[in-house]
Amino acid sequence: MQLQVAEFHQFEAGGNPFLYLVPSGGIFAMDALSQKAVALVQEHPQDPLALLEALVAGGAAREDAKECVEDLVSARALRPEGGWQDAVEEPPANFPLQTLVINLTNQCNLSCQYCYEFGEDKVATPEGKPKFMEIETAKQSVDFLFKQSQGRRAAHITFFGGETLMNFPMLKQIVDYSREQAREHGMYIDYSLTTNGTLLRPDIIEYLAENAIGVTVSMDGPKELNDKLRVFSNGKGSYDTIVPKVRELLAKHKSRPIAARVTLTNGVTDVIRIFRHLKDDIGFHEVGFAPVTTSPDRLYAIGPSGLDDVLAQFEQLAYEYRDAALRNELHGFSNVSDTLAELHQGISKSHPCGAGLGLLGVGPSGDISPCHRFVDSDEHKLGHVSEGLDPEMQKAFLGTGHINTKYDCQTCWARPVCAGGCYHEAFVRYGDTGHANLHYCDWIRGWTDLCLRIYGEIATHNPGFLNHFEQRKAA
Ligand code: SF4
Numbered sequence: 001m002q003l004q005v006a007e008f009h010q011f012e013a014g015g016n017p018f019l020y021l022v023p024s025g026g027i028f029a030m031d032a033l034s035q036k037a038v039a040l041v042q043e044h045p046q047d048p049l050a051l052l053e054a055l056v057a058g059g060a061a062r063e064d065a066k067e068c069v070e071d072l073v074s075a076r077a078l079r080p081e082g083g084w085q086d087a088v089e090e091p092p093a094n095f096p097l098q099t100l101v102i103n104l105t106n107q108c109n110l111s112c113q114y115c116y117e118f119g120e121d122k123v124a125t126p127e128g129k130p131k132f133m134e135i136e137t138a139k140q141s142v143d144f145l146f147k148q149s150q151g152r153r154a155a156h157i158t159f160f161g162g163e164t165l166m167n168f169p170m171l172k173q174i175v176d177y178s179r180e181q182a183r184e185h186g187m188y189i190d191y192s193l194t195t196n197g198t199l200l201r202p203d204i205i206e207y208l209a210e211n212a213i214g215v216t217v218s219m220d221g222p223k224e225l226n227d228k229l230r231v232f233s234n235g236k237g238s239y240d241t242i243v244p245k246v247r248e249l250l251a252k253h254k255s256r257p258i259a260a261r262v263t264l265t266n267g268v269t270d271v272i273r274i275f276r277h278l279k280d281d282i283g284f285h286e287v288g289f290a291p292v293t294t295s296p297d298r299l300y301a302i303g304p305s306g307l308d309d310v311l312a313q314f315e316q317l318a319y320e321y322r323d324a325a326l327r328n329e330l331h332g333f334s335n336v337s338d339t340l341a342e343l344h345q346g347i348s349k350s351h352p353c354g355a356g357l358g359l360l361g362v363g364p365s366g367d368i369s370p371c372h373r374f375v376d377s378d379e380h381k382l383g384h385v386s387e388g389l390d391p392e393m394q395k396a397f398l399g400t401g402h403i404n405t406k407y408d409c410q411t412c413w414a415r416p417v418c419a420g421g422c423y424h425e426a427f428v429r430y431g432d433t434g435h436a437n438l439h440y441c442d443w444i445r446g447w448t449d450l451c452l453r454i455y456g457e458i459a460t461h462n463p464g465f466l467n468h469f470e471q472r473k474a475a
């Protein structure tokens, strides 16, 4: 048997070399001996015994050399020539549902110009469908969640919109009913919601705090940035309405961390300033950023140079995150936490995200969709909560989204975490949920490499910090 090097991405962290193994998603810290072994095999394939003898001849103790070769083989950094290949693990059949995103309404009291639900790139076809979810559909949705999540100990409901709080009475009824159902099924259930913050009131805040409902507020930073596109239908900015309400939310809701979610658009790319404002001036626990999902020709689309600028600022914040982690402090830049969580879990994705698998969306009509972004879209419907998932539709969606179908991704080292990227983004850009998001590849590889280096530094100097990621859900 001849050993050859497996596919990997090499990186350095804190002066130490690491291998990111593809497609397994493992991270291997190299010492001088393993570096030498890999270099020898890179020169030409080696018989394991010959490799061991070469390491011994180079001055290594026989026991150390043996252990080194065994470690490299068991980590799959070295593999038999023409022998086993690392296949991406397939999700099991009947994968149990973990999260149901319930769109309580498709109505919104803001008119954010970039909104994927109402903007020029919208995929929803809400005509003739209910605008607000009613109790019967809500109960069917909860029943569907418990039926589909069998085998799990916990399930999660995320409330979404439109503007979620425009249907707050239904949210409360769903919480009551799903708690009853959770008791009957012997399961644990928890909740979160996303809101634009404009409708928060003292009684709502009290309810969210008492019921430990996680809250994410969509907000784009200081007034002049937030109000560029996050406006009411009369064009008035939303910042002055949101901020006092959010301050009250942060003061009174202590049972779950409160997060902000920023959409970056052309002209709203001042990441560091936005982060400082939302984290330090307003007081959010975490702030996450996502470039707007759009066709490239929209006025609010960020061009390639804008994305480079965003990545440079992400890098600065990511190093701040690393420094805080080395002091054992949480920093609050959630883009880093999310990627580190995936790297720590050694994820190697068959599909880009949980949509259509462990996560589903349901619209006010009860139609099931792969996730909240496809709610109310006839083209992407996967069933109805009264009848359940249509297995053929689900199979077709997951089939085209599988990493093995994305030709361009087969030689990309970032595929264990990317797997082609968001289906919704792919649909908006290429008209096909199964298309790889090739316009983002440089960004994804640059970001993943940066997070690998930060992961390596934290793993070397403060490994205890990585325990934070044991439980953190990879989105
Ligand atoms: S979309 Fe691009 S970055 Fe992502 S796995 Fe495919 S080739 Fe790699």
Ligand code: SF4
Pocket: 352, 353, 354, 355, 370, 371, 372, 373, 421, 422, 423, 424, 425
């Ligand atoms: S990554 Fe895209 S497709 Fe997946 S859940 Fe998020 S929005 Fe939906």
